[in-house]
Amino acid sequence: MRYCSLVRHALAVLACCLAFAAVPRLAAAQTGALEPPENPTPAEMAQARVHMGAGVAFIQDPDGAKYEDAYPEFKKAYLLSGSLNALLNLAICAQKLERDGEAITLYRKYVAGKGDSIDAATKEQIQRDMPALEAVVAWVTLSTDLADVTVTDVRTPARGFPITNVYQLPAKQPVQLGIHPGRHALTASVAGKSDKVWNIELANGSAHKYDFLFEAPKPPEPKPKPEAKPAPKPETKPEAKPEAEPEVKPEPEPEPGPEPQGGPIGLPPWHVWAAAGGTVAAGAVWAALGVVALQKNKQLKDSQGKEDEATLRGLYDDTRNFNMAADICMGVTIAGAAATGVLGFLAWPWGGEGQAASAPGEQSQPPAAEEQDKEPEEVRRRPSRRGYSLSVAPAPERGGAGAVLMGRF
Numbered sequence: 440m441r442y443c444s445l446v447r448h449a450l451a452v453l454a455c456c457l458a459f460a461a462v463p464r465l466a467a468a469q470t471g472a473l474e475p476p477e478n479p480t481p482a483e484m485a486q487a488r489v490h491m492g493a494g495v496a497f498i499q500d501p502d503g504a505k506y507e508d509a510y511p512e513f514k515k516a517y518l519l520s521g522s523l524n525a526l527l528n529l530a531i532c533a534q535k536l537e538r539d540g541e542a543i544t545l546y547r548k549y550v551a552g553k554g555d556s557i558d559a560a561t562k563e564q565i566q567r568d569m570p571a572l573e574a575v576v577a578w579v580t581l582s583t584d585l586a587d588v589t590v591t592d593v594r595t596p597a598r599g600f601p602i603t604n605v606y607q608l609p610a611k612q613p614v615q616l617g618i619h620p621g622r623h624a625l626t627a628s629v630a631g632k633s634d635k636v637w638n639i640e641l642a643n644g645s646a647h648k649y650d651f652l653f654e655a656p657k658p659p660e661p662k663p664k665p666e667a668k669p670a671p672k673p674e675t676k677p678e679a680k681p682e683a684e685p686e687v688k689p690e691p692e693p694e695p696g697p698e699p700q701g702g703p704i705g706l707p708p709w710h711v712w713a714a715a716g717g718t719v720a721a722g723a724v725w726a727a728l729g730v731v732a733l734q735k736n737k738q739l740k741d742s743q744g745k746e747d748e749a750t751l752r753g754l755y756d757d758t759r760n761f762n763m764a765a766d767i768c769m770g771v772t773i774a775g776a777a778a779t780g781v782l783g784f785l786a787w788p789w790g791g792e793g794q795a796a797s798a799p800g801e802q803s804q805p806p807a808a809e810e811q812d813k814e815p816e817e818v819r820r821r822p823s824r825r826g827y828s829l830s831v832a833p834a835p836e837r838g839g840a841g842a843v844l845m846g847r848f
Contacts, residue, residue, distance in 0.1 A: 473514070475521030487520035494528060506535040523552045527561075537594060537602050539576040540617015543569065576617040577641040581625070583651040586610035588629045590651070594621050608651070620645070627651035711782045718775030725768035732761040 476483065494512035497505040510532040517525040530545030546565050550557060581590060588608040595601050608614055608627070620641045627635040632653045639647065735758040742754055 473517060475518050477521075479520050483519045487516045487522065487525070490516040490519070491522070491525055491528075494525075494532075498528075504535070506532045510536060523549055526552070534572070536604060537619035538604055538617070539572055539619050540578065540615070543572055543576065543617065575620055575643045577620045577644065578615055578617050578646045579625075579641070580613050580615045580646075580648045581606075581608055581627075581651065582611070582613040582649075583608045583627060583629075583653070584611065585629050585632070585653050588627050588651060588653075591626045591628070592616075592618060593624045593626075594619060595624075596621060613648075625649075627653075629653060707783055708786050711779060711786055714775060714779040714782050718772055718779055721768055721771040721775055725765060725772050728761060728765035728768055732758065732765045735761050 479487070490512045494509040494516065497509035497512065510529065513525050513529040513532060516522060517529055526545055527549045530542050530549060533539075533545060534542035546569060550562065550565060553562075586609065588610075590606045590608055592604045592606065593601050594603075602619075604618070606614070606616060618641065620643045622640050623638070625637045625639070627637075635651045635653065637649050637651070639649075641647070735754070739751070739754045739758050742751060746754075
């Protein structure tokens with residue numbers, strides 16, 4: 440790895456010089472959040488040597504360097520003593536843990552603290568790798584509305600195991616973190632509240648802001664309504680005296696006119712019933728004769744070439760007679776239907792002219808003389824519809840038959 444030589448060099452420096460009193464320290468203004476004491480006590484120096492040795496042991500672990508365990512040890516050693524060697528080891532661990540922004544700050548502090556006494560190989564290595572580190576770092580500014588909020592950042596690389604870092608956020612103070620680009624899941628946790636998660640894909644050199652809000656925003660206070668001014672009272676005008684209404688004369692009622700002539704429509708007269716009954720009877724006979732005539736026709740056709748001439752002649756005469764009788768009945772039925780229609784038309788309206796309809800077999804009584812005098816002149820002048828007669832007679836002919844309908848109007 441590219442920083443293996445740098446780590447070995449730092450460990451060599453540590454092994455050669457365990458006396459921290461002779462190591463220059465940074466001022467509080469330069470270290471920012473990391474503020475080591477200006478004059479550490481012998482007890483603090485002893486504790487710093489213990490944490491420094493633990494950090495070196497974690498890096499030199501036979502199973503592989505454990506930077507996540509070495510990071511807090513070097514940090515405690517630096518806070519207790521202000522050793523620049525501890526600061527260099529802390530910067531290396533921050534870079535290995537992908538805390539890129541913190542690693543950049545620590546490297547700058549180390550170079551500034553060492554000054555001209557910095558090892559040439561170490562300075563060259565830092566100056567060569569710092570531009571690449573500054574180019575890829577992604578800056579994220581986080582803020583929250585509660586105190587003691589812990590943010591756990593988990594980056595899932597394309598290969599290898601997820602990398603986890605934990606940060607503390609002060610209340611209502613934004614914190615800028617420089618982290619490695621890639622896919623991150625940042626989870627904010629605080630006691631008594633549900634966790635807030637922010638998933639984001641960070642590109643190289645990008646910058647983002649996010650607020651972890653645990654409290655619901657307070658609704659805006661309603662603005663006080665202006666006092667309503669009382670409405671001015673309407674001016675009362677003196678009531679005007681009502682004017683005398685003009686006298687309305689009742690309109691004369693119209694005189695009743697003559698009642699409309701004609702009565703309700705009743706049943707047809709008896710002769711219409713008689714014509715309809717004769718038509719129905721003739722139709723029934725026609726249907727019966729027609730069925731027999733069809734059977735005779737079929738029997739005649741079936742006997743052709745099978746019977747002798749005398750038998751065929753008898754069948755022919757019977758067939759002709761039944762066909763003739765059926766034709767006569769057909770003509771009578773058609774004539775009766777026509778006669779029924781004509782009689783019904785001539786008798787319309789049935790039961791009209793102010794008289795009730797008469798049933799078949801009953802004679803309608805003529806109106807009294809007084810009622811005749813009361814009828815309008817135009818009614819009396821209408822011609823009567825009772826001056827007509829109809830007759831139906833059969834009309835046989837050679838080779839056929841029929842019926843004759845005669846009417847006199």
